[in-house]
Amino acid sequence: MFSKKEKRFENKFIENLDFGTIIVLVDKKTGVNYLLAQGPDGCGLTPLLHSKGNVVVEK
Numbered sequence: 001m002f003s004k005k006e007k008r009f010e011n012k013f014i015e016n017l018d019f020g021t022i023i024v025l026v027d028k029k030t031g032v033n034y035l036l037a038q039g040p041d042g043c044g045l046t047p048l049l050h051s052k053g054n055v056v057v058e059k
Contacts (some may be wrong), residue, residue: 003030005059007028008027009025009026009027009028009034010025010026010027011023011024011025012024012025012026012033014029019040020037020038020039020040021036021037021038021039022035022036022038023035023036023037023038023039023047024036024048026058030057031057031059032047032055032056032057032058033047033055033056033057033058034046034047034048035047035048035050
């Protein structure tokens with residue numbers, strides 16, 4: 001499992017801010033978009049949702 005060279009996640013968007021970094025990741029296997037927020041006190045990862053509350057999925 002760990003010997004694979006292929007990366008499952010791809011960076012779609014990166015924004016560096018004063019308080020940290022915002023990254024949108026795409027799971028290449030499922031197409032689901034994730035929002036990763038990194039800051040000096042830690043980080044958080046959550047599925048990216050559109051205005052109706054459904055998960056954003058790449059086609």
